[in-house]
Amino acid sequence: MQAFPRGTTATPTAVVVPPSLALPVVESAFPRRLHPYWPRLQEKTRQWLLEKRLMPADKVREYADGLCYTDLMAGYYLGAPDEVLQAIADYSAWFFVWDDRHDRYVVHGRTGDWRRLRYRLHAALDAPRHHLRHPDPLVGAFADSVLRLYGFLSRTWNQRFARHFHAVIEAYDREFRNRNEGRVPRVEEYLTLRRHTFAHWIWTDLLEPSAGYEFPDAVRKKPAYRRAALLSQEFAAWYNDLCSLPKEIAGDEVHNLGISLITHEGLTLEEAVDEVRRRVERCVSEFTEAERDVLRLADDLADGTVHGKELSSAVRTCVGNMRNWFSTVYWFHHESGRYRVDSWDDRSTPPYVTNEAAGEK
Structure with a gap:
């Protein structure tokens, strides 16, 4: 199955999914769409990467579009105002750069550097305005993206976002x-x-x-809403593991569902691949059930009041975008240069990462 035969990036090539990674149900039942702002989004995020010194100019020119970071977000948050989508896309691009920095610090055993970066990110998350001019471009760009995200909803949402990202930093x-x-x-x-x-x-x-629309806890914590959200995200994480398993085994990585199954459950490589794929496919089938429950919730919220109508509409928009996550993640893994490890000169070092960008001397 091909996605966007003319391509979403500057290189107009068709994408063919390897049979071992193909999911016909996603290709047929989860139509792929892009936010109409996408071309401008791609351009502005490219500029932002340069302005914030997150990638050198030559790497941005050669790799930024092909990494498809903006494609991923433009295929997820359909209906978002342009400025919201731009802030999310820049934050997402930052997240990938941070992930690369983290990897380089592990590879080179730079424990002290990682510890300092960890503390600085915690501090920037709590007080982004005070870190906009931080000498480490990764910290300054993070502060910029977080400050923009904090401007859309209430202080309560900002605190929740911060709480969730503090947990992400600690997990890293x-x-x-x-x-x-x-x-x-x-x-x-x-x-x-x-x-x-x-x-x-x-x-x-x-x-x-x-x-x-900021959801009250009574909606956000509803089992139906949380289940649909979790299934969409689990699909993404586990499909990433499925696609990455061979190269991560070759690279002595320790974080992959397949590697945990092989190491602790005694599965062979083939059995681990089958099990991860089974879990991925189960996420898809269970999501369609959870989606129906969320749509029923949206119907119940439409109680005849203006508030009920707006809340119901927002819930429908969000569960629709959870559905979009399946297709955008799926095709991202087959279009992004981030996963074309077989084409790299050095399989251990992504070509879009430089020593300077990774915080190295």
Whole structure:
């Protein structure tokens, strides 16, 4: 199956999914769409990466569009106001750069540098305005993106976002320690850790400013809403693991559902691949059931009042975007240069990462 035969990036190539990674149900039942702001989004995020010195100019020119970071967000947050989508896309691009910095620090054993970055990110999350001019571009760009995200909804939403991202930072610290020690977490421990390192609740939080509506706990914590949100995110995390398993085994990585299954459950590589794929497919089938429950919730919220109508509409928008997450994540893994490890000159070093961008000398 091909996605966007003319391509969403500057290179007009068709994408063919390897049979081992193909999910016909996603290709057929989860139509892919892009926010109409996408071309401008791509351009402005490219400019932002340059302005914030997150990637050198030559790397931005050669790789930024092909990494498809803006494609991923433009396929998820449909209906978002342009400025909201732009803030989310810049934050997402920052997140990928941060993930690369974290990886380089692990590879080079730079424990002190990681510890300092961890503390600085915690501080910038709580007081972004005071960190806009931080000498580390990664910290300054983070402060900029967070400050923009904090401007869309209430202080309560900002505090929730901060709480969720503090947990993400700490999960990255646990991952740093595991990788330094060569420790493979057990399956249940890994699944809990993965929900943070993949930032499940962050991407879910961002559905609300995209819909222009902050949900009360009575809606956000409804089992139906949380289940649909979790299934969409679990699909993304586990499909990423499925696509990444061979290269992560080759690279002595310790964080992958398949690696945990092999190490602690005694599965062969083939059995682990089958099990991860089974979990991915189950997320898809269970989401369609959860989606129906959320739509019934939306119907119940439409109580004849203006408030009820607006809340119901926002819930429908958010569950619709949870559905979009399946297709946008699926195609991202087959279009982004981030996953074309076989084409890299050095399989251990992404070509879009430089020593300077990774905080190295």
